[in-house]
Amino acid sequence: MKCCTMTAQKFWMIGSCTTVLLFALTIGLLWPTISIRYLLYPQLKLKNHTINYENWKETPVPMYLEIYLFNWTNADQLYNTSVTPNFVEMGPYVFLEKHIRTNVTWSNDETTVDFYQKRVWHFVPELSNGSLEDEVTNVNPIVAACGYTSRYLSNAMKFAINFLISGERGPFFVTRTVNELLFEGYDDALLKVIRASNDPTFPKIPFDRMGWFYSRNNSETYDGKFRMFTGVDEITKLGILQMWNGKKTTNLYRDNCSDIRGTSGELWPPIENNEKPDISIFAPDICRNIDLKYDSEVEMLGLKGHKWVADESVFDNGYKHPEMSCYCSAEKESCPDLASGVFNASSCKWHSPAFVLFPHFYLADQVYLENLTGMNPQKEKHEFTVALEPQTGIPLKVSAALQINLLIKPWQGITKFRDVPQLFAPVLWFRQKAELTEELANQAKVATNLPSIGSWIAYGLFGLGILIAISSVLCYIFNWKRTEENDDGQEQPILDD
Template sequence: MACSKKCQKVTLFSISAILLIFGLVLVLTWQGIINSIVKTELSLENENTQQFKFWKETPIPMYLEIYLFNWTNAADFEDGKPWTRKPIFKELGPYTFKEHHSRVNIKYNDNYTVNFNTIRTWHFVPEKTMGSLDDNITTLNAIALTVGNIVKHKSLLVRRGVNFLLEEKQIKLTVTKTVREFLFEGYNDTLLNFLKKIHLKGIDIPFDKFGWFYNRNGSATYDGNFTMFTGADDIDKLGIITRWNQSPKSPAYPGFCGMVNGTSGELWYPLKDSKKISIFTADTCSSLNLEANGSYSTFGIEGNVYAQTERLFDNGTKYPEMACFSPGISLPTGVRNVSQCKFGAPAFMSMPHFYMADSSYLEAVDGLKPDPSKHNFYLALEPNTGLPLKVHASLQVSLYLEKIKGISMFENVQTTMMPVLWFHQDAAITENLAGLAKTLIILPNIGMYTAYGVIGLGFLLCVIGSFITARNNWRGTEDEEPLTQNHL
C-alpha cells in the first residue's frame, strides 16, 4: 500500500497530536485515578478493601515488654511508722508477650463511620524474657490504696471506719505476689472480696481478683466500643475516632482533655506535612499527642517520626491549658492522673523512669534512671499513605501515695509517686507489607512520569514533522514517488 510524503506528514502530525492529547489528559486525570485507587485500597469503604483485611486482623508482629518495679526495702517501712528513708526499687524484666489485635462487632453506619470492639490477646514468649513469671514482686497494696483514695475527702468518721476495717482484716501497705499474678492471672485479695460483699458506697471494683491486666486477655469488651471514620467519603479522616462507648467525650476528664479524638494508633489517614498527631487510648481514657521529630527509613520507604515532648504529660505546670488532665490535684509536670480511668485507684501515667517529668519524682525514690533512647515514645509513619513503619510506645504506671488522716497506714508516709510497672510495645512493618506500600507510594510518580514522557514524545514528533515541512513544501515535489512495497 502506497503512502505519499503528504500521507507520511499527516500521519506524523496525527500521532503527535494523539500523544499530546493523551499525555495532557493523563496529567489532568491521574490524580483522580490515584485518589480512586487510594480510596479503594486504603479506606475501609467495605469489607473487600485491602485496608479492611489488614485492620481486622493486624498482620504486623507486635510484642509487649513489661517491666515491674520491685520495692526492695519495703520491710523497712512498717505500717503507721514515720518514713525516714527513700523507697528503693529494682526493675525486673522484661517479661515479653506476643500481642495480636483483631476487630469484632463491626457495624457500618450511614455517616461513613464504623463501630467496633478490639480483642487484644497476649502469649508469653519465654525466650524473649529476662526472668520468670514466678518471680516475686513486692509493691504497694493497690486495693488498700484505692480505698484510701476514695474516702480521703470523706468525713473523719468514715475514714476511722475504713481504718477499723483495714486493721481488722490485717491489711498491709505492701503486697508480695508473683509476676503472673500481678499481670494476667490476678490474685485473690481479702479486702477486695470483703468490699464486693458489703457493696460500700463509692467503691465499685468490677473484678473478683486484682491484676494489672486481669480479664483483658482475649476480652472483646475491656477496651470499650469505638466509632471511627472509614475514609470512604474523605480519606483524610480515615481512622479518626469520633466516639468511645457511644460518647464524644471521655468521662475521666473535663473540657477539651476529655474530647475523643485522634486515631487508635494503628490506622492512619495520609499525614502529608502534619506537625502533630493524636492517639486515643483506652488505657488513659484520653488522647496522647505526639509531635513531628525527624525521619525514619526502612525497606526503602521514607517516613516521618512523631515523638513525645514535655507537653505530652504536662498537667498545667508549663502549659496552663493542660490542667484539665489533673482534675482535683495539683502536681509537678510529667504525670497524668488516670484515677477516674482505673476505678478510683490513684494511678498516674508518665514516661518510664519519669523521663521528661519534674525532677522531684526521681529524687523521691532510688533505683530509677531515665534513658532517652529506651524510655521514649514515637511512631514512624509514611506521609502519603499513613502506613505505620515503626511503633515504639512506652508508658509507666505509678501509684500516688499520700498522707491520709484517720487511716493509720497512711498517716506517716511521705507523699511519693511510687512506680509500679512500665511497658514497651514494639512493632515494625514487614518486608512483604513494605512491598505493597511501595506500589501505592510510587503510583503518583509512575503516572506523571508516563504522562510527561508521552507529552515529550508527542512534542518531539511534532518538532520533527515541523522540521520536515519547513525543508519541503507540504505537498512535496512533482517527482516524489509514493512509498510502495518495492521501496522496502
C-alpha cells in the first residue's frame, strides 16, 4: 500500500514545511517584541494587582541604613592654631529600613499617582559596631547655625546673637549619645529660645528637639508629597517623578537645577535597545537631583545588569564643571564660591550651615583636607552606586552614601567664632544599602527569559519543519522505488501469430 500518491505527497511536503517554517520565522521575529510589550510591560506598570505595584507599596527588599558619626577628639583645642582638628569615625550603627507608601491617590487616567512615603527604622545591634549609648563630641549645630545666619545681619542683630550664644546656653561643642544625636533627640536651651522668639531673622524650625533624624521615624509627611508617572501611557516614564510637594521645581537653585526629575530611587523604567543613558535620583533630603553615569556591566544572582555611579561633577558648583554652576548658592557674579566636591544644602535645611558631599571628602578637592585629619576616602566604601537589570528596571544593588558637614569660620562680629579655623567639620555620613533577594531574582529571571522562550519555540518549530521535510523526502523516495519495482516486475503478454 502506498504511503501517499506522488502528487499529494509533493503538495503535502511543500505545504507542511512552508507552514511550519513560516510559523517558526514569525515567532522568532515577533516573539521578543510581543512578550515584552504584551506580557512583561503590563506587569511593570504601576496599577492595582500588578507585580510592580505589590513590590512598590511596601519595600520587599531588606534595606539597611548604616550611620557613621565623627568624634572630634581634640575639640578642647579649637582655639589653638597649632593644633589641627582631628576626627575619628565611629560605627557603623545599622538600622533596618522599610518604606511604606501611604495616602496613595491615582489620577483619573491612572497615568500618575500621588503618595507619601513613611520610613521606618529599627536598630540592628548584631550588625552594628557600637552601642546607641556611645558618646560622641562634635560641633553644636544650633550655635553653628547662629554664626552662619549672622553673615548678612546688622551690627545690632549680631550683638543679639552674641548674647544668645554666650555662656552655657550656647556651648560650641556638645557631647551626646548616638541615640540622642540621631533619632531620640535632645533638649537644647538655645533652640527653645529661638523657637519662642518667632524672630524672622531666624528660619522657622519645625522641631522642638535637636537630632539629625529626630521626628523622622514613622513619619508619613517628612519626605513630602510625591507625584509619579505610573507608566500606564508610556512605559519609559515609569517611576519618574513629576512633582514634589505640589510643584515641578524646588525654586531653590538657578535655571533647570531646580527641576524635579528622575526617580525616587526604587522604581525604575525599563531601558530599551540596550542603551546606557545617564540616570537621576531625586533626593528630598537635599532637595535636588543626583545624576549618575553609566560605569560597567555587573552580574548578581544570575542576572546581568548595568552599574551607574555618581562622579565628581555631582557636587560641583561650576568650579570644574560649568554646567553645574546653577547649584552655586552665591550671587551669580561670585560663582563658583566653593571648590569642587562640596554642596551647599543650607537652602534646603532651614538655612543652617549644612554642606553635603561624599563620605570622607571622596572625589572632593584636596583643599578641604588641609585643615583637618582623620579622613580616609575610599572608592569601594564611599562611592554612590546603583545597579539595575535593564530589561525590567529592577534594582540589583544600591549603595547610596552621603556625608553631612557643618561650616565653621570666623564670622565677623561674632565673638565665639573670632579665632576659630575655617573648617567644614564632618558630623556624620550614612549609606543606604539594598540588594535583590533570591526570591525576587527568580521572578526577574522569568521576565528576562521571556524573549528567549520564543526563540527556543522557534528553534523547535524550525527543527520540526526540517524533520517533516526529511520525512517527506524519504516517503517520496520510498514511493518512487515501489513504483519502479512494480513497473519492472510486470510481464509483457505473448501474442500468437
